[in-house]
Amino acid sequence: MRRPSILNSVERKFILLIGDLIIIIASLNVFVNFAIDAEYISLRLKTGVFGFGVSVYFVLAYVLEFYNLEKVTKRRYIFSQSLYISAIYVFLVFIFAVLVYDASFWRIQLLCFLVLTPIQIGGWRLLFRNIFDIISDTKNVLYVYDESTNISFDEDIQTINGNEMKTFYRVKLTYSLQKDSAADKKFFQTAADKIDAIIINVPSYNDLPKNMEKMLLKALLTGKEVISFTSFYENTYEALPIRSHNDSFYELLQLRNIKIRYLQRIFGFIINFSLSFSVGLVFIVLIPFVWLLNIGFNKGPLFYKQKRVGLHGKEFLIYKFRSMVVDAEKQGAKMATKHDHRITPFGKFLRLFRIDELPQIISVVKGDMQFIGPRPERKIFVKELNKITPFYNVRHLIRPGITGWAQVKYKYGENLEDSIKKLEYDFYYIKNKSITLDLRIIFKTVTTVLFSRGI
Secondary structure: OOOOOOOOHHHHHHHHHHHHHHHHHHHHHHHHHHHEOHHHOOHHHHHHHHHHHHHHHHHHHHHOOOOOHHHHOOHHHHHHHHHHHHHHHHHHHHHHHHHHHOOOEOHHHHHHHHHHHHHHHHHHHHHHHHHHHHOOOOEEEEEEEOOOOHHHHHHHHHHHHOOOOOOOEEEEEEEEOOOOHHHHHHHHHHHOOOOOEEEEEOOOHHHOOHHHHHHHHHHHHOOOEEEEHHHHHHHHHOOOOOOOOOOHHHHHHHHHHOOOOHHHHHHHHHHHHHHHHHHHHHHHHHHHHHHHHHHHHOOOOOEEEEEEEOHHHOEEEEEEEOOEOOOOOOOOOOOOOOOOOOEOHHHHHHHHOOHHHHHHHHHHHHOOOEEEOOOOEOHHHHHHHHHHOOOHHHHHHOOOEEEOHHHHHOOOOOOHHHHHHHHHHHHHHHHHOOHHHHHHHHHHHHHHHHOOOOO
């Protein structure tokens, strides 16, 4: 008996988005045509409010992770999240109409817009969650491997099933290429009806048994998912695996074949110029305040400079507001940790709101850094990381950045193991660098600073 088709995460997000948009458009219609006094209504007002309403909704949805399916599946979280995000949305639309169009309102209709919109969105999302709580949301996986990947077998299974996040995949069956081929036919016939996806992690696809090739073709024709382990990892975690996986090395080779993207270069120039100007102004304004507070709460030099490895492995000087005690590394180089005892009380404040990072604008102006890119590391740690993974220097293909994909996707790095994990996100960024990805990083960075999120 054939298993019913399971919607993937993109399809589920699309259904959730359609429901949200129907409510958003309907609520904007009520607001514009019924809540606002008729003498203020015009085509300009309608177009402006609708355009602003839809735009601000998408910005809020992205910044506040409104379509994070892992959060959507939590019953206690989904309704409260829906209420406060929707409340922010209706308040912003109301303020926009008041400030831009100086509109007057009918109280009852305005109250309906302000109160019912969050309740409707919360109710729809709760319904969405309950429907998919009944319908299976996890794909059963056949994991195909061989003796070369057997070393990391348990780790790979945990990666597919999801250790720290919900992947919507779960390994149901496993198959080793070293199995007795005489049993292949029966195994594949039985497996076909039990699985929804096949993830392959082998060094060569030429070694696949004929019976498996037939099964893979049949699976594709019946709409089942057939992907390599690296593709699964990249699509799910938005990073590239760099340890012990067979096709990862060939994925890394593609990083050197990046085509010249003129639009991307123009966008990068505009971002660096505009942010250099705005962040530079903030930096200049804050210098006297940080200097004065430094005298009382963080005695010692105002700035801290250090050599970091940049483009093509060349070293350059990076500048920061000092957040640690003087001579913090008199006993040798050591990676900073989130709760490092060397950080002064005032330094904790600087780090909390990323104020200590502002002087890096100097390195951007000098051309050693850009705003978005892999974070530059010290040479001593680069050497250690190169011993652990031969691919580490690939991240020096582009200029380092003040913020990057690894910084917004992964926790605060406290050791070499964390640096290797962040390397997976750096490789993903280098391979998939685009205007859209840069905008996502900017949005995530802004929310990190505003909400003091640790990364």
